[in-house]
Amino acid sequence: MSFADASLTALRVFREVAERGTLTAAATALGYTQSAVSRQIASLERAAGTPLLERRHDGVRLTPAGQVVVRRAAGVIDQLDATARELAGLPDERATVRLGWFASAGAALVPNALVALRRTHPAITVITREGSTPTLVRALRAGAVDLAVLASAPPYRPPDSETPALELRTLAERGLRVALPAGHPLARGDYVDVADLAGQRWIAGSGADQGMGVWPGLGERPRIAHTARDWLAKLQLVAAGCGVTTVPASLVTVVPAGVRILPVRGGPGEQRRILLARLPGPLPEAVAPVAAALRAAAVTLDAGSG
Template sequence: MAFSDASLTALRVFREVAERGTLTAAATALGYTQSAVSRQIASLERAAGAPLLERRHDGVRLTPAGRIVVRRAATVIDQIDSTARELAGLPDEHGTVRLGWFASAGAVLVPRALAALRRTHPSITVITREGSTPAQVRALRAGTIDLAVLASAPPFRPPDTETPALELRTLAERGLQVAVPAGHPLARGEYVDVADLNGRSWIAGAGEDQVMGVWPGLDERPEIAHTARDWLAKLHLVAAGCGITTVPVSLAPALPPGVRALPVRGGPQEQRRLLLARLPGPLPEPAARLAAALRAAAIETDTPQ
């Protein structure tokens, strides 16, 4: 069986697996059974004559052959989809950019950048999707997004070890703070001492961001009272007195009433980087315009109002 005989369905399934990181997640997204996904991957591996995925306890990882196939698959699928749109008389998508972002970036940074881009370049269409930083990295590798806003914590390692290395640009580096109810004793001062964080109930992230929301380096096992992926939900839980959580400084403009965000004194300085990531290579003009708008929005967010 030659690779030219690989079906478009198998290529779509493979790209979805590469992006989602597990066969189960890909099956759920596509509405397939896991066994159907496995069969499509097996047919593609037979056509390629080599394993495309490394099965691991925490999901799957692309082999060198798999990285080649996913890049080519993304090109083929995009060309087929573009042809279908043209035949159907739908608008040309040459001005479309696909942007991925992690949860807190969608509260302030992304809306500001998109609003500015609409004013200066209204012909550019931006399609966005939210997801964890690992999910966005997989999506970049799978070719389903063009740019990704990622979060990075010390020691600021690369987001993955695949080749070629992603091109990264630091949009901002900011401190981490603690969000507390406005009426809480911790909210009386202008900062929180790290020792006063012991024995608190925390509101943490869910899914791949399970540890998000708890102050790093606590010398005790934290009590996690609630888990929520959505930042707004976490902050409203704080306002309701259900616990405390961590927030990046950039979220200050989006804090709901009844919540104060305070710096933490004592212990190591906790910094977070906001990164713009993409695959290496020439950047199309619409994507370059969006990248510039994101950089400008990051500077604006850092500027005292």
């Protein structure tokens, strides 16, 4: 069996595994059993004559051969999907750009960029999806998104160790802040001293993101009163007086009533970067205006949150 005999189904399954990072997550997304996904991957590896995935305790990682396959598979699948749409008489999607973004970027940055883009480039359709930074990096590698807005914290390591390295551009860099109920004693000033954060009730992220929402480097085990994945839910809990949480400065312009967002003084500076990431190579014609709109929106948002 040669690789030319690999099935389209196997290629789709392989791209999903590469994007999701685990066989289980890919099976759930596709509506398959995990054993069915394993069989498709095994058939593709037989056709390739070499392992395409490295199985690890925390999921899978693409081998060098797997990186080649997922890059080529993305092009094949996209071309076949475009052909199917053309045969069905559906609109041409050559001006469609797929954008991924991490949670808080969807509060203001991405919507503001899309509003501006509709005015300047109405023929471009942008399809967006939210995800964690690791998920979006895998989606870039798998060819499932064209651009991704990522979050980065010190020491600002590359988002992954794969080659070729992703092309990164810093959209903004601002200090992390703390969100407090408007009636909270610490909300009376213009800033919060880091020592005063001891003993506070925190509203943190859920699951693997539980550390998000708690001030980094606290000299104690944090008292987590509530967990929520959604930033708006966290801020509404703050407004209700249920606790405090951390927020990026970019959310200053979209906080609900009853919340004060203040900088924190003392201790190491807690800076956060917003990055725009893509695979290296020439920027596709339709992608360039989207990237430009995100850069412009980040400048405007940065000015408004100062």
